[in-house]
Amino acid sequence: MSRTTRVRRALAALIVTFVVIVTAAACGKEGSPPTKGPAAEKLPHYEVAQGFELPASPTWKRAKKRGYLTIGVKEDQPYLGERDPATGSYSGFDIEIARMMSASLGFDPKTIRFKTIASANRETALQNGQIDFYVGTYTINDLRKKLVGFAGPYYMAGQSLLVRADEKDIQGPQDLAGKRVCSAAGSTPYQRIKEDFPQATLVAYDTYSVCVDNLLTYQVDAVTTDDAILIGYAAKLPDELKVVGKPFSEEPYGIGVPRGDNALRFALDDALEAREKNGDWKKAYEATLGLSGVPAPQPPAIDRYPAS
Numbered sequence: 001m002s003r004t005t006r007v008r009r010a011l012a013a014l015i016v017t018f019v020v021i022v023t024a025a026a027c028g029k030e031g032s033p034p035t036k037g038p039a040a041e042k043l044p045h046y047e048v049a050q051g052f053e054l055p056a057s058p059t060w061k062r063a064k065k066r067g068y069l070t071i072g073v074k075e076d077q078p079y080l081g082e083r084d085p086a087t088g089s090y091s092g093f094d095i096e097i098a099r100m101m102s103a104s105l106g107f108d109p110k111t112i113r114f115k116t117i118a119s120a121n122r123e124t125a126l127q128n129g130q131i132d133f134y135v136g137t138y139t140i141n142d143l144r145k146k147l148v149g150f151a152g153p154y155y156m157a158g159q160s161l162l163v164r165a166d167e168k169d170i171q172g173p174q175d176l177a178g179k180r181v182c183s184a185a186g187s188t189p190y191q192r193i194k195e196d197f198p199q200a201t202l203v204a205y206d207t208y209s210v211c212v213d214n215l216l217t218y219q220v221d222a223v224t225t226d227d228a229i230l231i232g233y234a235a236k237l238p239d240e241l242k243v244v245g246k247p248f249s250e251e252p253y254g255i256g257v258p259r260g261d262n263a264l265r266f267a268l269d270d271a272l273e274a275r276e277k278n279g280d281w282k283k284a285y286e287a288t289l290g291l292s293g294v295p296a297p298q299p300p301a302i303d304r305y306p307a308s
Helices: 003-016 058-066 093-104 119-127 188-196 208-216 227-236 262-277 280-287
Strands: 070-073 081-083 113-116 148-157 159-164 180-184 201-205 222-226 241-244 251-258
Touching: 058 262, 070 093, 070 119, 081 093, 093 251, 093 262, 093 280, 119 148, 119 251, 148 227, 148 262, 159 188, 159 208, 159 227, 180 188, 180 208, 188 201, 188 222, 201 208, 208 222, 208 227, 208 241, 222 227, 227 241, 251 262, 262 280
Parallel strands: 070 113, 180 201, 180 222
Antiparallel strands: 148 251, 159 222, 159 241
């Protein structure tokens, strides 16, 4: 099979069958059809807190009045946050975190209204009340804490690089000089490459799926973001893509909330801690992100920073 044919097939797989996921990178043998995941029947069931009240949170009170939570998420990240274009349903580890948080706040997860928000628009969506909170590979950092609040972290990722399977020149960020590197506009990985590896030529789009499409069609040389995201893409197309080098950052994923709504932030911290202790966190991981073949890590310590 020629390289051109392989690339065309790989690109079609991403665009047309975006929700198709292989159970692990090793399962992507040539000629074997990819399987869909995660399976709905294998996802955890989250007990809804009865009689829960959080009157000190204006965000919770608005949601209670309307009868459901509006939660911002990603839709193009395998095993983390994906939207099925045929059904409109969302799946992935971040989606499960959102569902278990909904249950802990007294809302049936079935009532959640998910809203896809690009990385560059997360703070604005929280500030304008478009969403109640955000769960979508959202790295906690001091700059963002000036704009929004964070519960968690609930997962620790690290920035890495995705390249084509036949790439030999790029083994880590030290090899990016003169290379075209793609990331999401407004993301932490984009800023890190810009500041720490200025000799790379940066390309930015709203979504990582567009970056991966550009990588497959030889318009860019690498895609950079958190390793959890890149592992998912490589697992979907193991003959075309690979993750190289070791992670070169720590990316603590948090739940973004409106700044100043400390009651909601602390309630989510409590909920995360409880769900980690009762096993729901691990079950959610194993049913989603764990399908990539990477075993469940130890959840990071929750940072209950002072009220602002």
